[in-house]
Amino acid sequence: MKQFACGDVVPGCQARFRAESADAILGEVAAHAGEAHGMTSVPDDTVAAVRASIRDA
Numbered sequence: 001m002k003q004f005a006c007g008d009v010v011p012g013c014q015a016r017f018r019a020e021s022a023d024a025i026l027g028e029v030a031a032h033a034g035e036a037h038g039m040t041s042v043p044d045d046t047v048a049a050v051r052a053s054i055r056d057a
Contacts, residue, residue: 001020002021002022003017003025003055003056004016004017004025004050004055006029008053009049010037015036017029026047
């Protein structure tokens with residue numbers, strides 16, 4: 001199980017994600033980025049920051 005806190009990349013965001021894999025979290029985070037942060041695409045540097053912040057649950 002993996003986990004990610006959006007606030008680790010976007011200060012002030014309280015969203016948290018848990019999933020079986022990092023790839024599953026990335027899918028959830030991409031949807032969240034669009035809905036909560038208005039991003040139509042997620043830049044490579046942001047994906048790298050998210051990957052670096054994913055931890056074992």
